[in-house]
Amino acid sequence: MRLVLAGFGVVGQSFAQLVKEKTPDLAAKYGFVPRVVAIIDSSGAVMDEKGLDVARVVTKKRKTGKVGQTSGLGAREIIARTEADVLIETTPTDFKSGEPGLGHIKSAFISKKHVVTCNKGPLGIAFQALQELARHNSVQFRYSGAVGGGTPILDFGKTCSTGDDVTRVTGILNGTCNFILTKMERERVSFADALAEAQREGYAERDPTLDINGYDSAVKLVIMANHLGLSKATVREVNVRGIQDVSAEKAWAAAEKGEAIRLIAVADKSGLSVQPSTIARDDPLCVTGTYNAVKFHCKDSGDKVIVGRGAGGPETASSLLRDLIEIRGSMSEATEQ
């Protein structure tokens, strides 16, 4: 199975290493040998149709910041022209344009390649259009790692909706916000102090705007709602309020009453919203620290909650690999028929 990797940051490198390490396992258990035939980053690309030495590319990237020379071709052309089966798209998320991921994914579909991605940008903007393009080209599109890192939240939602209806999804989808809110309520510190602490501990980016203002949660909510058929909304249609105005006093007052303030994302037939909300401390959804949690409200079978770490290079890479195995499974079924 020939793979093109677009994006070679933390997740891309973790994925390349995971695939290399697991090659004997994948051959034995799932009957395929993955072969990375191209790696593209913002600086250029390296290609080898016989399969790249992934460890060498990682070393080079870490030393020089680049995977290879600038080639005459752009990334989309390389994706379109390379003989391969699957594009693994892990370039940085852009919430406004979805680029460069959006162009990469389209280019893969048009050239009849399956796509596995953890890039939230293209999904938040063009979920339905991308699904349609994949169907039109008879290829598969998987994006488990876009919500919940290594925690298979989207798959779980689909299982819950087999023979039942998921009528509502409620989630805590951003570990940075949850870390900050937990810190505020536990240590009675201000938002600013809790944010500074999150940055010191590496839980918040240097520019944490997209976490704090709720947009990261909103994009994940859009992906879940579209995936489960609850909505066709894009991120522009989500009613979003971030956590920047939550006061330490409010957080503390909630704790006194056995409650907590959390950044809660909600999707149902009536619409999508993300806002700081009060929930009972005993609610299984009410996780602390950097955990993510999602509650699926099911018509017949009741509420279920799934909890996990929502980020991390190796964790997200494991979701990409799971998606790849599932694509491989349906490829063999198609062949057998």
Add this chain to the structure above:
Amino acid sequence: MRLVLAGFGVVGQSFAQLVKEKTPDLAAKYGFVPRVVAIIDSSGAVMDEKGLDVARVVTKKRKTGKVGQTSGLGAREIIARTEADVLIETTPTDFKSGEPGLGHIKSAFISKKHVVTCNKGPLGIAFQALQELARHNSVQFRYSGAVGGGTPILDFGKTCSTGDDVTRVTGILNGTCNFILTKMERERVSFADALAEAQREGYAERDPTLDINGYDSAVKLVIMANHLGLSKATVREVNVRGIQDVSAEKAWAAAEKGEAIRLIAVADKSGLSVQPSTIARDDPLCVTGTYNAVKFHCKDSGDKVIVGRGAGGPETASSLLRDLIEIRGSMSEATEQ
């Protein structure tokens, strides 16, 4: 799709009604029309190869306590001789002999019927033998509802192990015990008082022995461990201690330290155990009240927790239906090939 129902208590009746109510949906979405051709309970059986009027059988059962007349044939013979595709086995669990469920399931396999069950007894005693018998007869065996009621815990575990290794499973698997322990820590009451309260509120059976002494948790643990390939143990090999000796003082002392005592079931390569253990209140596994929770420890992708209500007629019936839909899915694949 012709169904035989063995067992017609709360879950069996919920399932029959759910299937009836969902028939148009099942035809439209999944392409099959379920038809109940036989219902067996401890008193006898009713049969109609054109499909029974399920509502009438429910009414009769509620009025007379029986589904029909005693027939000359035993339940196993009826299962073997009835022309049908799937046995839905929901008779009461017997932890020691596994009967009558064990005999019913074997009889179905030998007569080339798929089986869907929520009956823990046969699985706790003969998981591997039943799997082998199903394989040998080229039929499917599904048992989602046996662990977690309507919460698809077993399916989630399988998803987590795709391309990854689940190395350990930790769970709170009995809602009655968890209700009692939560009550003790919150209200500083004794075990006996909390148990009496659980019985008054309908969370504990009149004879709660199998919940309290840990055997219900042990059987569920055995099913999870076998399902995930972590162990081939039967319930006899689980190291079990119940909650009857947990003192209110201990429960209270744990709460003071931000901890809680829970009946924790653990399975890994080294063995299986169920015992009261102290865990951090912040651990997502540490649910309160009647919730069930399971943590999957995964080699690459980290820990994940799933939380839901572990029981209930309609909830468990929805798991049986999900299993049935999945069997139907794989039947059509087999036909198409």
